[in-house]
Amino acid sequence: MSLLFTNHLELRHLGWSGLGLRIGGAWLTIDPPAPTAEPTVVTWTEQERVAGAREGRGPLLADARVLVWLGRSGTTLHEGQPVEVEGFRVEARPYVPIPYATPREALRKTLSACRSPRQAFRRVRFTLGRPSAPPLALRVEREGVRVVLLGQALHRFLPAAELDGLVEWAGAHELLVAGTDFDDEAATCRQLGRFDAQKRVVADTVGQVRRLLHLPPPDLAAAIAAAPPGTHRLDPR
Secondary structure, eight states: EEEEEEEEEEEEEEETTTEEEEEEEEEEESSSSSSSOOOOOOOOHHHHHHHTTEEEEEESSHHHHHHHHHHHOOEBBTTTOEEEEEEEEEEEOOOOOSSOOOOOHHHHHHHHHOOOHHHHHHHHHHHSSOOOOOEEEEEETTEEEEEETTTTOOTOOOHHHHHHHHHHOOOEEEEEEEEOOTHHHHHHHHHHGOOOOOEEEEESSSHHHHTTTEEEEEEEEEEEEEGGOOOOEEOOO
């Protein structure tokens, strides 16, 4: 699925957790599920987010620990230090993720593991082997257009001071994109209103993997009513 905002600004869902951002005539891919020739940013170490980065042909931007783990050369993202790649200016900010499992979510995942033990084992093994790099929010600029991609930074467990910090860091921008998880859809949508954005998008970046694990996916259709008027919804293609 794609959202075309202007002739110079487009957002595309690449499947799983991947997003494609076009500003002007150039694309930047974020957590793509398949290899790509475009500049790529890896924002977290979840299995589906790094799937396309190992064999991608474009320039790679990520935390230093992630680059070492992937075995690829690339540009290291440091907080507060923007980097330039093929006309894009990218700045990263670590954020506080949602707790891995609330009691209810832990029960769901336990039941899922009982249904598919081999799949659960593979995911646990992958998780234990990945580096402890934090998830990253991104501020992307090109040709005077600024886009903020928050990943899954907005959730009901987010401390007020952390939300204030994200709002200040984001500043004024043309497009704000935030993902959400199951049970946090309404909280994510409400928090979108704190940001100074001309356009807002809430994206399903976890639904496909949750379905794979026999877990309920986010319900954006119901939750988007809590978002500011005009907020767009982006589902996997």
